[in-house]
Amino acid sequence: MIERIAASKIEQLATQFKSVAVTGPRQSGKTTLSRSLFPDKAYLSLENPDVRRFALEDPRGFLSRYESGAIFDEVQRAPELFSYLQEILDESPSPGRFILTGSNNFLLQQNISQTLAGRVAIVNLLPFSTEELFGNMTDVPDENQLIFKGLYPPIYEPGIPPEDWFPNYLRTYIDRDVRQIKNITDLIVFERFMRLLAGRSGQELNLTSLAVDTGVDTKTVQSWIGILESSFIIYLLRPHFKNFNKTLTKRPKVYFYDTGLVCSLLGISAIEQLPLHPLRGALFESLVVTELVKQRTNAGRPVNLYYWRDKTGREVDIVIDNGLTLIPVEIKAGKTVNNEFFGNITYWKKLSGATTGYIAYAGNQIEERSNGISVMNWFELLKRGV
Template sequence: MFTRTAISILYEALAISPAVLLSGARQVGKSTLCLGQDREYRVFDDLSEREAALNDAIGYVVSLPKPVTLDEIQKVPEILEGIKIDIDKKRINGTFLLTGSANVLDMKKAKDTLAGRIIEIVMWPLSQKEINGKHEENIIDALFAHGISGIQATGISYDALLKAILSGGYPEIQKIESVRGRALWFNSYISTYVERDIRDVGELRDISAFIKFFNIIAPRSCGLLNKSDIASDAALTEPTINNYLSMLEMIYQISLLKAYSSNVSKRFIKSPKLYMTDSGVFCHLLGVTGLEELHESNHKGNIFETFVYSELLKHTSYSISQPSLFHYRTNDKKEIDFILEKGNKTIAIEVKASHTVKKEDFKHIADFQSKSTQKILGIVLYSGEHILPFGDEAGERYAVPLSVFF
């Protein structure tokens, strides 16, 4: 059993809000977390519960013992109206804990967003900190509070790093040691859960076209989103592409990272970058199953970057500092994988899969620092063992091992 970072956030949210939505992809551990609470528990996978709620949402909510957890809320988004009416009659914090494998607040059927009555918490697959029993450690908060002195390398082996990247963060996959077993689980996950949840959140007339689309966008993780190219390769219209992308975001399988822009330059690329949200699913869709395959893969750089993005996504989501996360790219091809920004503090992060780092690897970070009026901490994440300084009078720059995530 893994202790989840989201548990303390959940307790705090229930103490200050009448309703809390714990959303996230299937199999990330939402139900396990909620079943540990001393509350009435109902799940809308149960057909009778679902029919009762659909038939009379207001009466169903009134009849519930409270406080109550309502699991798989995306199956009955109409119930939000009944919850709103119940809260407005008697507002008691912690009354409703809702969970969903899709962002129900973005669904077309959810006419009322419970504005002012609900707090949403996104629960991601396990972070490496959670897997290693360090759920209270947050490297984003540490970096913004203390700079480079707030983090430390943990000295994991290169093979252990590759295995973690191949496995990703879903709790069940952590129990499976064999290559075949992992492949069977990922195949089942995609066919059983991803396809089913897609049907829950939107109109899907052609599941075969969607699966083809899903496999086409997978290799594009870490790339700029180009809808016309995807539409051409998938033989789909651009409106259909928009619909599929939106649905995949709603069930937390992909994430679109916004482009950074500021007064530094007007020559920024504005397109978002597309990322798979789990490196294990990403590797599976690429057909990369073993340590040697990952080490030799032409996609190795993108796989490492996807892994780092998934970790940054978890740490920023759970952080106290709550910085904004961007990618950086200019028209003259200066690129930085990630920019974290909060107030007057900025952190620029580049990802390298190699064991060594050279001064040249910091050139775009150094250029970014030279154009900014504020101090920017520059980091190149790599597969080595030690935190090494590469800065000068223009700014702080460090090579940082990927083991800081563990």
């Protein structure tokens, strides 16, 4: 079993809070990790119709069987349990009594905020990070292989080929999670919407354009974006609003949490197609952005990542806001350093007064420029933990 970085944070929180909720996309390893960290706790999946029926029809009787605690998997499937869990947790001083997992962040967060606020710590568990898979490697992993395969655990353990796994994952996600969140009648249109969105990965989110291309209204597209975000399929990177320039873009950029899923949605069926694919740059950028997100969620830290773009088209891919300092990061899919890499980040540094910055690219050359900009391989940047 591949060691998960988030494990230490979950164990720590289980000694401080009465309950811990582990959320994340379907098949990200929530159940495997929870059961390995708490092997003495009973395990119940609320996806099981018999278990769910018992929990819904007799919640007191159901919970009375697990007075010493339990792992409740996909607990958002039985929202009525949360009120009864509140009563039990309030009466018990023991920390880490119940471990709750769920693949729908919206439903889980909604129930926690309504009934269990202050009693439950929440940890987001995303698919494998490159640090978890390759942290001890001195060689840089092949970015094309990573982009194509993605980082969902079943691709590595037990090793299901991505071209077989992703279509089935997509079908399961749409049939189960999408129906659970919102009763969408035309799932074929929703799947077409996902494929259109995959083609816009790394771009500003334009609801109107998506609505026209999908054939639905903008309110529907906005609702569907919420579904994908709450079920950890997409990540919206918000613009940084510090007023260095009054004519800033205010729309978020959209990224999929997993590039392997994007490849599947785009019909990329072999690694050999990637080097010349028109979206390779956007896919490489998605890989780096989501790895930066995972670094923060695995450590239980806020995701302090933004992007900056003005109306003239000048853009910095990532702005890391550390409160007192801002660190720009430009992401380039090329393997050769050239002067075009430096234009936007140099311009932004002059506006912001930032003293350091990074260019993460696919090559292996490392440069430390006199203007405070460091050029390095994307994997090296991640290992430095900026």
